[in-house]
Amino acid sequence: MAATEDRKTASGWGLIALAACALPGVMPAVVTAVLPATAQAEEAPEQGVVALKYSSYEDRQPGLKRLSVKSPSAYLMAPIGREWSVEGSVTHDDVSGASPRYYTDVTGASRMHDDRKAGDLRLTRYFERSTLSVGASHSDEHDYVSNALSLAGTVASEDHNTTWNWGVGAAHDRINPVNDLVDNETRRTTEWLLGVTQALTPQDIVQANLTLTRGRGYFSDPYKLFDARPRQRNATIALVRWNHWWSDLGVASKLSYRFYDDSFGIRSHTLELAADKRLSDTLVLTPSLRYYTQRAASFYYDPVSDPNVYPAPYGTPTDSSTDQRMSAFGALGLGLKLAWQFEPDWTLDVKGEQYEQRSSLRLGGHGSPGVDPLTATQWQLGLARRF
Structure with a gap:
C-alpha cells in the first residue's frame, strides 16, 4: 500500500485510461508523429x-534519498483480421x-521494499x-490488490473530422497493510468519461474530455500517523489538448x-x-515542460507549535x-525525449525528466509551510x- 500510494498523485485514478490505453508511456514515439494532425478513419x-521499456525513478528530499522504482514493462498490439x-x-x-517525511523537522519515515506486478488487456x-x-x-502487491474493468468507444462523423469518445470503468481494491492497522479493507471506484476530438484544419487538432469519478471505501494511508481520510472521494477532471503543425519550422507543438x-x-x-x-529522416527530438499547482485538502494540517500536541x-x-500529497504545493517538470527509427520497422527512444516540488511554487501564493521540497529524476x- 505504501509503495503504491507514494507513486500515485492526488489527482484522480484514470481507470478508463489504464484499462483502455495499456500502460501510457509504453508505446514508443513514432517518427511520423511530427506530421500534420488529421482525423483518422475507424479502421483496424x-x-x-x-514494445519493451525500462524505467528508473528516484526522488529525494534535502540530504536524504527517498523512493526508488525500477520498472521493466512490455506491450503488444496485434490486429485480428480487418475488424478486430x-x-x-x-x-x-x-x-x-x-x-516522504511529514515535516522538515521529522527525520523518520516508513521504509519499504515492495514488488508490484500489473497487467492489462483490451x-x-x-x-x-x-x-x-x-x-x-x-x-498485485503484498498488501494491495486492484482489479478493474472498462468499456469504451468512439463515434466519428461522416467526414472523420470529428470523433466522439466515451468510456466507463470500475475498480475494486483490497488493502491489507503489514502493520495490521486495518484488515481486508476495500475501495470501489467508478469512472465516466465523455470527450470529443476535432480536426480544425490540416495543421490543427483539438481534444476535450470530461471525467467524473466516484469512490467509496478506505482512502487513508495505514502507514502514516494520524491519517484518517473520508471514506468517499468524488472528483471532476477536465482536459483540453491542442496539437499544431508548424510547417515552416518542421515542429509539431502539443499544448494541454x-x-x-x-x-x-x-x-x-x-x-x-x-x-x-x-532532426533528420530518422530522428525526432521532443522537449517538454509541465507545471502543476494544487491547494491543500480540507483535512490536511501543518505542524503545530505546541509540544504537548x-x-x-x-x-x-x-x-x-x-x-x-494532501498539502498545497506547486511543481515543475522538464523532460527531453529522443526517438530514433533506425530501421523501417524498428524504433528506439530514450527520455529523461527532472521534477521539482515545492510549497513556494504554488500558484497565487505560498503553499503549506511545513513540507520539505521533493526532487525526482x-x-x-x-x-x-x-510487424
Missing part, C-alpha cells in the same frame, strides 16, 4: 506493435526506500465509423491543460507544453492527514518493432 491497424485488434501490457515495479472491434473496446486490468477538483478539497491545475522536432492535530478532528529506455 494494418500492423502490429511489440487486441493489445495488452505487463509491468513489474521494484520499489524500495522511504516514503479487445477492440472496428466498425465503419465507430469502435467498441472492452478492457481489464490487474495489479488539466483541471482537477475533488471532495477532499483538493483543486489542481496542470499545464504542459511539448514539441516534436524532426505535536505532531498530532489540535482537538480530535474526524479527518486529518500529514501526507504531503526519471529515465526511460524503449524499443519497439512493427
